[in-house]
Amino acid sequence: MINKIIQWARRKSPWILHFNSGGCNGCDIELLSLLTPKMDVERLGIMKESSPRHADILVCTGPVTAQTEARLKRIYEQMPAPKWVIAAGSCSCTGGVFSGAYNIHDGIDNVIPVDVYIPGCPCRPEAIVDGVVKLLEKVK
Amino acid sequence: MLFHWVDRKLTAKFEGRIGPPWYQPLADVIKLFAKEDILPNGTNDLFASLLPLTSFATVLTAGFYIFGAFISTEFSFAGDFIVIVFLLSLPSLLFFLGGWTTSGVYSILGGNRSLLQYFSYEVLFLVALSGTSIASGSWSLSGIRSAQENGLPYIIPQLIGFVLAMAGLIGKLKRSPYDIPKAKSEMIVGPLTEYSGKRLALWQLTDYVQTIAGIALLAQCYFSGIWEVYSLPGIAISLVMMLGLQFALSMISAIFTRLRIDQLIDLNWRFFIPLSLFHNVLIIIL
Amino acid sequence: MTVGNAFVELQKLSSEAEDISFSELNEKQVILSADQLLPAIKILHENDIYHLSTITGVYDKEHLCLLYHFWKEEGITLRIPIIDEKTSVETLTKTIPGALFYEREAAEMFGIQIDGLDTSEKMFLPDNWKGGAPMRKEPAVAPAEEKEED
């Protein structure tokens, strides 16, 4: 019974931490525009957190450049246990239009395990919300 | 808990958004309890978990006193007013200590700032509230309330005192325009950066209860003349009063930008404190 | 004070430069040798041309050139061919501090030696960058996999 409540709580208040590992900030702005009145995510309980300690879901945008790779790993380790990763935007899924550059590790999945991929360059805000919802179903 | 939801819903409404559902604070806290705790090595575990616990306990006791005085007069003894204000002011000190134990860079800086703010705003809160107790001539909550029952509620003769107490309350609860220690954009979350899981949940709870206790105290001191407490409508009116105060709090936090630490300090010492002292002197003369 | 007469003065300066074939640019262009850079900058400043748009490294015909694009109402470019490894260019950061990032980028990307500029820590390239300057043509750096991960 207890963990049924805990599951419910986890589903109802997913806190997001956003990390941009070298992207063109198109997806980041779409992610930020989730909080604005038109696409208000706070009604789903999603809150944008600013410290890895507080967050549950790491939403990562951008192809992983060599410089950000070490930091991406460290942030992933800093997050407390029940954590998930969403790769937002085709850059973070497969390196997108920049794949093959001399400085890019195509996509997030060869650095940290990823749960949900959101395609689109830049990914539309509705797609991000849909990604989070799909992730929450996976949590059950 | 519900008040926190009211607050988030109101700020969302100001910003033209639909706020979170009512059970949101509840869900946040339960989820945090279920999360794993990580503490940076080098912080002694006992101290780090003790702090949120004590701060939550102190605020809870303060809350009981206030609500106790609401229900019936036997609970409040002579000096309970001072005890409540002291208990309410303790969490911000613990907040600062919390910052020091988790030796992160942001925590220490956040801690320093909350200390600076602590000195200036606790004093203000105490001085402004003492205006009412001077007028009513007694240091116990019920004394204040009974003095108001016959005469006018204190809000009218002591409007300045009320406004100052409100400013003190905002400073104490670290709400925007004074939320510098928890400033999202500079200090990440100040002292709470390193906390997670259960400890964070406790800090969150202290914040909720502290807000309610502060508002209830204000309502108690300034509005209590209008209704007699024990009957059902009395409680309804007091609830409405507290919601009104909560509305004012959210409104203020929606309008102002976050003040810099130096602006905050000199605004307080050069403007608020002398005003409140002068105000008290005025009451004594009257 | 316009770009025109600055261009004329620079032409006099550049007459001694060897005749190296260069491609046409849609703006006024002056060919200078490496050590004539600082006097040219002085002339430009006298004509109240301060705005350095950027410094471009480009492979022109057979060797690398550095293009300094200036701009005031219309563009003027100083083209400095880098004949071999040891020709180095003086840094402009004393008179135009704004040129710092462009010079470091040119140094990092093309491996050009700019004396008076500390290129100790990388500006654009990642810290663990093993390969040479990525934009150079001849020892073209193989893409990512050649860089071993630490």
Next chain:
Amino acid sequence: MSRVTIPIGPQHPLLKEPMSFNITLEGENVIDSALRLGYVHRGIEKLAETRSFIQNITLFERVCGICSHIHTTTYCQAVEGLLELEVPRRAVYIRMLLCELERIHSHLLWMGVLAKNIGLNTVFMYSWRDREIVLDLMEEISGGRVSHAINTIGGVRKDLKEGQVQKLSEGLSVLSERVDELLRIVDNDRSFKARTQGIGFLSEEDVRRYCVVGPVARASGVDVDLRKNVPYACYDELSFKVVSMTEGDVWARSMVRIHETSEAIRLCEQIIEKLPEGEIAATAKRKVPAGEFISRSEAPRGEVVYFVKSDGSQTPARVKVRTPTLTALITLPRQLSGLQMADVSAVVAGVDLCIACADR
């Protein structure tokens, strides 16, 4: 007090993008700050040499998520210069329309970020809600909210139909009142002024020595606006005034940007009225004749410079991109010295950094 070095690291709520700078603090005020870029360096210029001219358009749209249209416009102008291709006027007008819409969108976005950084969340929400109108308009025209692939060498790919023009003028009228409201906030909101006046000062001499461009320069009295000085893409047929202030601090920059937004709205209205008839693209040959070309244009943040060199084949030999944010980054250590720690967020937001542009 001891010196404390605060790393504003790659992941920080202040910056949307990874850039780290270490600020050494003594007590509360900043002594100096060191900048480290390279987190977003994707080697775009090297990539451009491996793709054909047409493919590069999609690449240069992703240099920066906010000002993507300006990059492709400047790039296409450079290639069209090499090809000596005459672009039909209607295509140029549609390009200008999207450039101005993007300026509005970028300035509103910047306004929100500045308000968020100094604690005023409501203005962040208002300005981003108004920004959604512009995004819908852009989506209406080009099908893409942020990176709209409408530019091609020799013109534009999608035409402006009658229904769209009508919707455009409605959207613009709604927008102009919203922007005036924002102007009122920046102009006389006491707490906004308290946090933005007098910090991040750049004198006219600094602007000249650091070659600063865009709103940051215009706020310090140097009114350089490429649309006026070098009228590319028939900006000369439109009348607009270049906004410039002299105070040179974050508040002046806010004023300049908000005035520019209302200026851009008026420009859009003029473009809609003067929209000429005609086809929308000229056919371009695949092989570009050898030669070099520099093209400059006015992005929301300042002067964008594209240098394209082709050696007669299908792929460019060298493409050099210079984005305006680089000039603003150089001045950051100078602006930050002597400020409070709390002002750092206001100054960083005041300069409107787009680190993806700076790193390429």
